[in-house]
Amino acid sequence: MVIRDVALARHATGVAVTVDLVIFTIRDDRLQVLLVERGKQPFLGMSALPGGYVRDGETLDRTAMRELNEETGLDGRRLHLEQLKAYGDPGRDPRGRVITVAYLALVPNLSAPVAGTDARAARWVPVESVDFDELAFDHAMILREALERARSRLEYTTIATAFCTEPFSISDLRRVYEVVWGFPLDPSNFRRKVTGAEHFLIATGQRSTPEIGRPAALYRRGSAQLLFPPLMRSG
Amino acid sequence: MVIRDVALARHATGVAVTVDLVIFTIRDDRLQVLLVERGKQPFLGMSALPGGYVRDGETLDRTAMRELNEETGLDGRRLHLEQLKAYGDPGRDPRGRVITVAYLALVPNLSAPVAGTDARAARWVPVESVDFDELAFDHAMILREALERARSRLEYTTIATAFCTEPFSISDLRRVYEVVWGFPLDPSNFRRKVTGAEHFLIATGQRSTPEIGRPAALYRRGSAQLLFPPLMRSG
DNA sequence: GTACTATAGGTCATCTTGACTATAAGTACG
DNA sequence: CGTACTTATAGTCAAGATGACCTATAGTAC
Numbered sequence: 001m002v003i004r005d006v007a008l009a010r011h012a013t014g015v016a017v018t019v020d021l022v023i024f025t026i027r028d029d030r031l032q033v034l035l036v037e038r039g040k041q042p043f044l045g046m047s048a049l050p051g052g053y054v055r056d057g058e059t060l061d062r063t064a065m066r067e068l069n070e071e072t073g074l075d076g077r078r079l080h081l082e083q084l085k086a087y088g089d090p091g092r093d094p095r096g097r098v099i100t101v102a103y104l105a106l107v108p109n110l111s112a113p114v115a116g117t118d119a120r121a122a123r124w125v126p127v128e129s130v131d132f133d134e135l136a137f138d139h140a141m142i143l144r145e146a147l148e149r150a151r152s153r154l155e156y157t158t159i160a161t162a163f164c165t166e167p168f169s170i171s172d173l174r175r176v177y178e179v180v181w182g183f184p185l186d187p188s189n190f191r192r193k194v195t196g197a198e199h200f201l202i203a204t205g206q207r208s209t210p211e212i213g214r215p216a217a218l219y220r221r222g223s224a225q226l227l228f229p230p231l232m233r234s235g
Numbered sequence: 236m237v238i239r240d241v242a243l244a245r246h247a248t249g250v251a252v253t254v255d256l257v258i259f260t261i262r263d264d265r266l267q268v269l270l271v272e273r274g275k276q277p278f279l280g281m282s283a284l285p286g287g288y289v290r291d292g293e294t295l296d297r298t299a300m301r302e303l304n305e306e307t308g309l310d311g312r313r314l315h316l317e318q319l320k321a322y323g324d325p326g327r328d329p330r331g332r333v334i335t336v337a338y339l340a341l342v343p344n345l346s347a348p349v350a351g352t353d354a355r356a357a358r359w360v361p362v363e364s365v366d367f368d369e370l371a372f373d374h375a376m377i378l379r380e381a382l383e384r385a386r387s388r389l390e391y392t393t394i395a396t397a398f399c400t401e402p403f404s405i406s407d408l409r410r411v412y413e414v415v416w417g418f419p420l421d422p423s424n425f426r427r428k429v430t431g432a433e434h435f436l437i438a439t440g441q442r443s444t445p446e447i448g449r450p451a452a453l454y455r456r457g458s459a460q461l462l463f464p465p466l467m468r469s470g
Numbered sequence: 471g472t473a474c475t476a477t478a479g480g481t482c483a484t485c486t487t488g489a490c491t492a493t494a495a496g497t498a499c500g
Numbered sequence: 501c502g503t504a505c506t507t508a509t510a511g512t513c514a515a516g517a518t519g520a521c522c523t524a525t526a527g528t529a530c
Binding site: 015016017054056057058059060083085086087088089090097099101228229230232234 | 250251252289291292293294295318320321322323324325332334336463464465467469
């Protein structure tokens with residue numbers, strides 16, 4: 001896009017805009033985040049959040065969806081993707097003024113091990129294993145704020161289901177909460193909560209066939225976006 | 236700041252970054268937002284949110300505080316200022332690619348009628364009187380999302396006090412909730428809630444001297460940032 | 471059959487909430 | 501002074517939500 005305004009052009013020089021993604025999933029009963037290894041300076045060899053430049057004529061949301069698809073192969077329409085925050089401290093990129101818009105993505109467990117069309121080495125890392133001091137740019141701060149956002153979102157919204165592949169059991173959903181929040185929940189009280197919330201879960205009539213234990217009823221995501229009453233961490 | 240990286244420079248051309256402010260206050264028992272009249276194209280003569288370009292070497296938060304000070308004369312440290320979201324749709328500014336980072340500010344009722352160092356005509360407009368179709372750029376969307384954010388923040392945080400000048404009574408605080416949410420609250424139940432929350436209010440020992448009615452005990456803001464249990468709208 | 475495991479459903483005391491009533495502390499006015 | 505009026509503060513009570521349990525159910529392994 002061409003800048004046609006003189007006053008604007010004066011301010012437009014030397015600013016780049018990127019989108020960075022915090023992609024969470026649950027694998028092996030642990031919350032994991034997708035990190036890439038930087039193949040060039042700056043921060044060569046360090047870990048970073050996947051991301052890229054906003055293209056001409058592309059919305060920020062569209063950039064985020066494209067990046068997510070490039071990294072995970074997932075179709076962005078079926079999963080949770082929300083803008084987190086913009087980060088633009090002048091010193092955050094040594095190459096110049098780069099403002100990044102961070103997005104939070106919650107995806108179900110991917111069977112394929114994240115090949116991606118991109119050549120960069122991407123890998124899932126358990127959040128508790130991430131060395132925050134070894135993250136490039138200001139990605140430690142972004143990851144920390146994304147983690148708190150995800151934990152908070154589970155309280156008031158139904159997005160925990162974004163981690164699950166349909167159909168899922170109530171225990172599957174409870175394990176999402178336990179893994180993201182980091183402490184166990186009472187199975188019975190949890191069931192009462194989520195089945196009591198309107199339009200949260202839709203019973204499919206199907207049952208799971210586990211190797212051990214009683215089969216569980218299976219559900220699909222309901223239409224509700226907000227969870228009322230909320231399911232709070234503390235109290 | 237000079238762009239020293241070739242790949243970066245290729246993406247950095249033609250993008251401008253601004254900060255726009257949604258500044259709310261309560262005047263005459265109504266929620267009001269500060270709007271400026273545009274003195275030049277595009278959107279000449281229409282209303283817009285106050286805002287401006289991010290300067291070299293300036294953080295986004297700093298830009299927001301500077302703009303807020305220019306518009307209201309208020310010292311940004313004493314009041315509530317939080318980042319809302321970035322807006323970057325390619326068509327949002329006809330002059331070219333402009334990404335804006337919107338901030339939400341909640342300020343107490345200003346006695347001085349917003350002169351500001353800026354020459355633009357700034358004025359407080361009751362939110363219910365705003366003609367959303369007559370707002371420049373995508374500011375209608377930004378204002379709508381800011382309004383919902385403010386309403387939601389009152390549920391889970393203590394920021395309602397940002398609208399009050401200290402010391403304030405519990406009724407002052409209640410009126411904030413009623414004005415922002417748009418419906419009345421039971422005075423007795425409201426009192427029970429806010430006095431029950433830890434570190435929300437600090438009693439000063441002072442009492443108000445109203446022209447009519449019983450004097451009210453006066454309070455200052457406590458140290459709590461989060462309100463627990465929350466004070467929900469619905470239910 | 472019994473042991474084991476995880477799901478599903480129920481109990482109950484405690485806490486929270488919403489609606490409502492009652493009292494208190496000031497002013498205005500006669 | 502006393503009554504009306506206004507707002508603040510306090511208390512009551514039933515209904516609902518919550519946390520900590522306990523019990524039953526439906527499968528597998530042996």
